[in-house]
Amino acid sequence: MKFIDTEIEDVKIVEVNVFGDERGFFMETFRADEFMKQTGAKPFVQDNHSKSMQGILRGLHYQQKQTQGKLVRVISGAVYDVAVDMRQSSPTFGKAVGVVLSAVNKRQLWVPEGFAHGFYVMTEFAEFVYKCTDYYHPESEVSVSWDDVELAIDWPLVDGKLPQLSAKDTDAFSFQNAPKFD
Known part of the structure; x- marks a missing residue:
């Protein structure tokens, strides 16, 4: 495994x-000892799998309680995946990083924990799988607006069409008004 730095030190691309x-092919997608050495992350306790159609945007989400670190990947299709630093004490507070x-x-x-996360489906559909360091806690979930001007995320919208959002993402907080981490 190769861990590649991004513009935000704690967010890593894993190849x-x-x-x-x-x-066909074979690949080792996760190895606990190497992952812990590179990230210092807590052990993973939950795996999730979703399928979404082109133009769907899920996020930007995080949990105030039972905060989750996530190791995310795509097994079919392609997404633009984004992490936003919600940690007020961080030198990269309010910064976003996005990768295909x-x-x-x-x-x-x-x-890592302390980040809002979301993704936009670029292909006809995408299957998205991810490991979490804590359990889903819907009562403390927060959604930050995908198009917040302060975050200025350059989403690669297909044909420039606005994405399809869930109700919670339509009613999301602005970055300025969203709860933050210390």
């Missing part, structure tokens, strides 16, 4: 070794 031939994750590039993104 894995892929061994393939005419029969796809079944082709097989990249993963480590999004």
